[in-house]
Amino acid sequence: MNSSSNEFNIATNASFLIFGATGDLARRKLFPAIYSLYREGKLAEDFAVIGIARRNKTNEEFRADLYESIQEFCRYKADLNDEWERFAEHFEYKSLDSSNVLGFHELKDLTHTLEQKFNIPGNRLFYLALAPELFGNVSQNLRSGGLLDSSGWHRLIIEKPFGYDLKSAETLNAQIREVFSEDEIYRIDHYLGKEMVQNIEALRFANAFFEPLWNNKHIANIQVTLSETVGVEERGGYYDKSGALRDMGQNHMLQMVTMIAMEPPSRMMPEDIRDEKVKVLRSLRAYASPNEVRQNVVRGQYSEGALKEKQLPAYRQEDSVNPASTTETYFAAKVFVDNFRWAGVPFYVRTGKRLPVKTTEIVVEFKNVPENVYFAKKNVLQPNLLVIRVNPMEGIFIKINTKKSGSEGTIIPIAMEFCQSCEIGHNTPEAYERLINDAARGDSTYFTRWDEVALAWSFVDRIAQAWMEGSSDLYHYPAGSWGPDQAHSLLAEDGFKWWPVNGQEEDDVIWISGKQG
Numbered sequence: 001m002n003s004s005s006n007e008f009n010i011a012t013n014a015s016f017l018i019f020g021a022t023g024d025l026a027r028r029k030l031f032p033a034i035y036s037l038y039r040e041g042k043l044a045e046d047f048a049v050i051g052i053a054r055r056n057k058t059n060e061e062f063r064a065d066l067y068e069s070i071q072e073f074c075r076y077k078a079d080l081n082d083e084w085e086r087f088a089e090h091f092e093y094k095s096l097d098s099s100n101v102l103g104f105h106e107l108k109d110l111t112h113t114l115e116q117k118f119n120i121p122g123n124r125l126f127y128l129a130l131a132p133e134l135f136g137n138v139s140q141n142l143r144s145g146g147l148l149d150s151s152g153w154h155r156l157i158i159e160k161p162f163g164y165d166l167k168s169a170e171t172l173n174a175q176i177r178e179v180f181s182e183d184e185i186y187r188i189d190h191y192l193g194k195e196m197v198q199n200i201e202a203l204r205f206a207n208a209f210f211e212p213l214w215n216n217k218h219i220a221n222i223q224v225t226l227s228e229t230v231g232v233e234e235r236g237g238y239y240d241k242s243g244a245l246r247d248m249g250q251n252h253m254l255q256m257v258t259m260i261a262m263e264p265p266s267r268m269m270p271e272d273i274r275d276e277k278v279k280v281l282r283s284l285r286a287y288a289s290p291n292e293v294r295q296n297v298v299r300g301q302y303s304e305g306a307l308k309e310k311q312l313p314a315y316r317q318e319d320s321v322n323p324a325s326t327t328e329t330y331f332a333a334k335v336f337v338d339n340f341r342w343a344g345v346p347f348y349v350r351t352g353k354r355l356p357v358k359t360t361e362i363v364v365e366f367k368n369v370p371e372n373v374y375f376a377k378k379n380v381l382q383p384n385l386l387v388i389r390v391n392p393m394e395g396i397f398i399k400i401n402t403k404k405s406g407s408e409g410t411i412i413p414i415a416m417e418f419c420q421s422c423e424i425g426h427n428t429p430e431a432y433e434r435l436i437n438d439a440a441r442g443d444s445t446y447f448t449r450w451d452e453v454a455l456a457w458s459f460v461d462r463i464a465q466a467w468m469e470g471s472s473d474l475y476h477y478p479a480g481s482w483g484p485d486q487a488h489s490l491l492a493e494d495g496f497k498w499w500p501v502n503g504q505e506e507d508d509v510i511w512i513s514g515k516q517g
């Protein structure tokens, strides 16, 4: 195990009980994250992982699956040697129907045995990588089955979606709160675990020159894009009920808006940061009527199209999707944060499946200088942009105006870029690595508190309700396009446009790194 690169605190000795251990999330994200933490020395030496699901499996079979998942999805690869054996011996499998309390007593005994074997003082992290319908029931079964009787700490990591609307989220929260206190609940929003989302705070609060400009006097608008090339894949059963607004809007998108818009916290402590984020959510202007929803929110669904010359089916032709589905696979919205800092600044947000590129970016467009003194020379000044690239590229791009070398007063835009992923490669910790490590250390900063979840749902519910009442059209966009034209009109009517994302700014600007021509 290599602990030399350890920048994080090491997690305390704990048992990780992963419910849904044979599922997609565990295979693609959770096990690779645990292995990376182990390789980087960010797990305590003494830990135990119990994988829980209904199907029968021996420990050997479970460990073989674990190995495969790491080889396929982890940024570190394993070799089948003694080192692997030392890691794998911490993993055991328990077949159990988690909706039924019966097996929980045996699970408690197994946990206790492993705690003795690995010298773990009763600290237990329960990770619910299960269908959301089971969240409430499992929480109750943990208590009834005696799994909360140990003397260490108990924490619950709960996956999304946290409810389907405010009402169902309240019911779920009440069920969980009967068992766990708020500070024991870690609601995952994996976007908060992304390096560049966390970096928004550093960019804003560790630099003298952004924060003074970070307000409605200097910022014209903010654009948040979460575009995906994938379609619904095999997740139609869930997605067709959810749609883009609930799947991405209620959580990841609004969380990024809060990070951009929040006031500087007085201390970088979990509750201080989350308090500031909550204030942003409280300041979101609620759409007052279905008509306002129609004017400010565009919804779309992909039709047949092509991406990189590959023909793609329409959403309604995908397996496990209702052929008459009106679920949105895209939405764009104009959102306002009604407070002193942001009054009058539109936040344009958009997300969709089957768009031309996979990217998450935030563009901050600054207002023009008060007077264009270069106008006489026929210069039209382009606005300054700050682009925060969240994924897959990670970094910061700034667009500024400068005099063209050798010209007599010709102003041209140039680009300055810090490409974090180019500097240190794509080997930065995955979101799930950070978040599992945070939870095991008891740091809830990048998990969503209940009041955040509730406020986000009440904002989203109005939109969903208006759509359900049929007050907005569903526009179809060809797979592989940038979504319905109406999403462009949303900005055009304010005199703005969506800025190109994912490095496409190159067409617009001259790069400062010697490319100036």
Ligand SMILES: NC(=O)C1=CN([C@@H]2O[C@H](COP(=O)(O)OP(=O)(O)OC[C@H]3O[C@@H](n4cnc5c(N)ncnc54)[C@H](OP(=O)(O)O)[C@@H]3O)[C@@H](O)[C@H]2O)C=CC1
Residues within 6 Å of the ligand: 019, 020, 021, 022, 023, 024, 025, 026, 052, 053, 054, 055, 096, 097, 098, 099, 128, 129, 130, 131, 132, 134, 159, 160, 161
């Ligand atoms: N996959 C992803 O990328 C993401 C998933 N999520 C969320 O994570 C959660 C899990 O998703 P995912 O892994 O994709 O789902 P899967 O359907 O792939 O896996 C579900 C898991 O739950 C187990 N399970 C189902 N019913 C029971 C039961 N009664 N008792 C015990 N185990 C049970 C299944 O195993 P078995 O059949 O053997 O019991 C399986 O291990 C969901 O809440 C999802 O919304 C969130 C973001 C991304």
Ligand SMILES: O=C1O[C@H](COP(=O)(O)O)[C@@H](O)[C@H](O)[C@H]1O
Residues within 6 Å of the ligand: 228, 247, 248, 360, 391
């Ligand atoms: O939570 C979700 O996120 C993914 C996109 O995550 P990313 O880290 O790959 O950007 C999305 O595909 C999925 O529909 C949604 O449930």
